[in-house]
Amino acid sequence: MQTLRFLLAWLLLLCLVRTLLPEAWVLALHRHEHTTEEPAQTPAFRHKGKALVSKAHQHCPVEQFYDVAYQAAVPVPMPCPPVAPRYAVATALPPVRPAAGEALFARSLRGPPAHA
Numbered sequence: 001m002q003t004l005r006f007l008l009a010w011l012l013l014l015c016l017v018r019t020l021l022p023e024a025w026v027l028a029l030h031r032h033e034h035t036t037e038e039p040a041q042t043p044a045f046r047h048k049g050k051a052l053v054s055k056a057h058q059h060c061p062v063e064q065f066y067d068v069a070y071q072a073a074v075p076v077p078m079p080c081p082p083v084a085p086r087y088a089v090a091t092a093l094p095p096v097r098p099a100a101g102e103a104l105f106a107r108s109l110r111g112p113p114a115h116a
Helices: 002-020 023-027 100-107
Strands: none
Touching: none
């Protein structure tokens, strides 16, 4: 367990360092070919104010961790939801009047207890 925690700590530290490094340093570590054309930035573009659609920007395969075409997932079979129990309809009960002695006791809460 200690070894696994140690290896995971190193992996997370390396991921953090990779994100903190400047992109130029990472690209200088390996041969790569990126698309360098920027046709939307060319001054000879005649139609001002309209978007220019170019081909997709391709990164080198080193930067692609998961280089697989998109596939739709297989539908997951879901079980039928359980039926909730049905209870009787709640009805309002008539108000309950307190007994006369309880009402008198509730009014005289201060002082010594009354002897009956």
